[in-house]
Amino acid sequence: MTGSAPFxxxxxxxxxxxxxxxxxxxxxxxxxxxxVTRTAFVAxxxxxxxxxAPVPGKHGFAASAVAQVTGGLLVSTMRADPHEAAxxxxxxxxxxxxxxxxxxxxxxxxxxxQGDRAAEMGPGDFALVDSAHPYVFxxxxxxxxxxxxxxxxxxxxxxxxxxxxxxxxxxxxxxxGAFVSPVLRALTEQGHDLGEATTSSFMRxxxxxxxxxxxxxxxxVSGKASAAVHRHDLRRAKAHLADRLHDPGLTLLAASHDxxxxxxxxxxxxxxxxxxxxxxxxxxxxxxxxxxLSGAGHDAQSVTSIALRVGFKDAxxxxxxxxxxxxxxxxxxxxxxxxVSSGNA
Numbered sequence: 278m279t280g281s282a283p284f285x286x287x288x289x290x291x292x293x294x295x296x297x298x299x300x301x302x303x304x305x306x307x308x309x310x311x312x313v314t315r316t317a318f319v320a321x322x323x324x325x326x327x328x329x330a331p332v333p334g335k336h337g338f339a340a341s342a343v344a345q346v347t348g349g350l351l352v353s354t355m356r357a358d359p360h361e362a363a364x365x366x367x368x369x370x371x372x373x374x375x376x377x378x379x380x381x382x383x384x385x386x387x388x389x390x391q392g393d394r395a396a397e398m399g400p401g402d403f404a405l406v407d408s409a410h411p412y413v414f415x416x417x418x419x420x421x422x423x424x425x426x427x428x429x430x431x432x433x434x435x436x437x438x439x440x441x442x443x444x445x446x447x448x449x450x451x452x453x454g455a456f457v458s459p460v461l462r463a464l465t466e467q468g469h470d471l472g473e474a475t476t477s478s479f480m481r482x483x484x485x486x487x488x489x490x491x492x493x494x495x496x497x498v499s500g501k502a503s504a505a506v507h508r509h510d511l512r513r514a515k516a517h518l519a520d521r522l523h524d525p526g527l528t529l530l531a532a533s534h535d536x537x538x539x540x541x542x543x544x545x546x547x548x549x550x551x552x553x554x555x556x557x558x559x560x561x562x563x564x565x566x567x568x569x570l571s572g573a574g575h576d577a578q579s580v581t582s583i584a585l586r587v588g589f590k591d592a593x594x595x596x597x598x599x600x601x602x603x604x605x606x607x608x609x610x611x612x613x614x615x616x617v618s619s620g621n622a
Contacts, residue, residue, distance in 0.1 A: 293345070294343060294344070294345045294469075295317070295343070295344045295345065296341070296342070296343050296344075297313045297340075297341060297342045297343075297344075298340070298341040298342075299337070299338055299339055299341070300339065300341070302337075306337055306338040306340070307323055307324060307325070307338060310323040310338070310340050310357075310360075311323045313340075313342060314362065317342065317351075317353060318378065318424065319364065319378070319408045320371070320372035320374070321363060321364045321368065322362070322364075322365060322368065323362050324360060324361050324363070325338065325360055325361075326359055326360060326417070338357075338358050338360065340355070340356070340357035340360075341355070341356055342356075343355075345469070347464055347468040347480065348468065348477045348478075348479060348483075349477055349480060350425060350426060350480055351425075351426040352424070352425050352426075352461075352465055352468070353423070353424045353426075354421070354422070354465060355421065355422050355424060356384075356419070356420065356421045356422075357416065357419070357420060358419055359416050359417055359418055359419065359420075360416055361413065361414065361415050361416070362413070362414045362416075363411075363412075363413045363414075364406075364408065366534065366535060368411075369409070369410060369411055369534055370534065374408030374409055375428070376408050376427060376428055376429055377405050377406065377407055377408070377426075377428075377429060377432050377439065377443075378406050378424055378426055379403055379404075379405055379424070379425040379427060379487065380398075380403060380404055380406070380414070380424050381401075381402075381403040381422060381424075381425075381458055381461055382398045382399065382400055382401070382403065382420060382422050383400060383401070383421045383422060383462070384400055384420055384421040385400070385416060385419055385420025385421065386417060386418060386420070387414055387415065387417075387420060387422075388417070389404050389406065389412065389413070389414050389415075389444050390413050390444060391406055391407065391410060391412035391413075391444035391537060392410065392536070393510065393513070393537070394443065394444035394445055395444060396444050396445060397446065398446055402446050402447060402448055402449055402454075403446075403447050403449070403454065403457065403458060403461075404443070404444060404447060405442060405443045405444075406443055406444065407443045407539070409429075409539065410443075410534060410537040410538070410539070411534075411537055412444065423461060423462065423465050425461060427484065427487075431484055432484065432487065432488060432491070435485060435487075435488030436487075436488035436489075436491040436492050436495070437492075438491055438492060438495030439495075440539050440541070440542060441495055441542070442491050442494050442495050445494060447490055452490070452493060452494070453489055453490035453493040453494070454490050454494070456486050456490070457483065457486050457487050457490050460482070460483045460486060461483060463479075464479055464480065464483065507546060507549060510536075510538070510546055511546045511547070511550060513536060514532070514536055514538070514547070514554070515557070517532060517535060517536055518532060518554065518557070518558045522558060522561055522562050522565065522587055523586055523587060523588050524588060525585075525588050525589065525590045527558075527588070529544075529554050529555065532554070558588075559598070560602070562587040562588050563587075563598060563599060563602050566583050566587045566589075566595070566599065566607070567599070567603065569586070569587070570610055570611045570614060571610070571611065580592060580607045580608055580611070583607070584596075595607065596608075
């Protein structure tokens with residue numbers, strides 16, 4: 278695409294090859310490339326690296342992509358100058374995504390971060406990202422890549438651990454990942470010469486190989502550090518919920534998005550601690566309210582004010598919940614706490 282020609286997004290219902298390039302643009306290449314990623318893949322923000330010096334003799338940002346439906350799935354090849362591509366929390370909220378994206382690096386290097394996981398990638402390596410959660414790719418040098426978009430159900434039905442191995446590098450030189458890269462590259466380069474039935478069959482086999490690689494890597498990760506990762510993630514989840522307990526509109530889905538977790542993983546973390554996210558947050562709100570009712574510095578606050586400060590929507594529900602938990606209503610508890618405090622003074 279050159280000049281001011283109208284933007285054309287890939288149509289997934291057709292096998293027609295779609296090409297995109299920043300070459301010859303008469304407007305901002307960053308806005309254009311962000312629009313390409315939004316329509317061809319998923320909403321992301323493309324931007325120059327803030328700490329990268331200009332390349333002598335080179336002007337602007339060069340990038341190009343070719344997108345085509347192969348075997349029923351969208352496969353794209355891309356080449357671009359150094360930049361950062363971020364799927365921010367705001368973009369996740371405004372443009373929800375449910376698919377996985379497999380990025381196979383064929384030239385250059387990349388750094389990927391999603392949640393608490395990070396991957397350093399070199400030529401031949403690939404990694405998964407989950408578009409339901411924020412992530413960031415950083416390319417420090419010119420690169421080429423192949424991107425495969427995989428509907429969530431197609432992968433999770435084959436691998437139970439797919440959601441837990443995002444932003445983890447699969448190496449082409451060893452392990453199960455070595456079987457995935459050659460098939461994906463062959464489909465990208467030669468799939469157009471095969472019949473539809475043959476290409477679809479190869480794509481199903483590729484997804485089976487990918488699921489096997491996920492299972493192998495997931496087993497390895499869990500065997501080495503799963504418990505430690507879960508403890509760390511649970512601490513993060515508790516801290517995040519505690520920071521927002523004052524918000525009565527807080528939802529577990531929003532909290533899981535902010536944390537970079539799936540909702541199912543958030544529940545799994547708390548289940549391992551013999552509770553649920555909702556029950557834990559509910560108990561914390563009541564404990565925080567009890568501390569405020571008995572602590573100095575909150576004497577001037579009404580029971581209703583304290584209830585609202587810890588995330589309850591109304592005083593009557595708060596009073597009922599407080600009495601169910603502590604055996605007395607908030608006002609009586611406060612009077613008793615004041616008498617005890619005065620008697621010890």
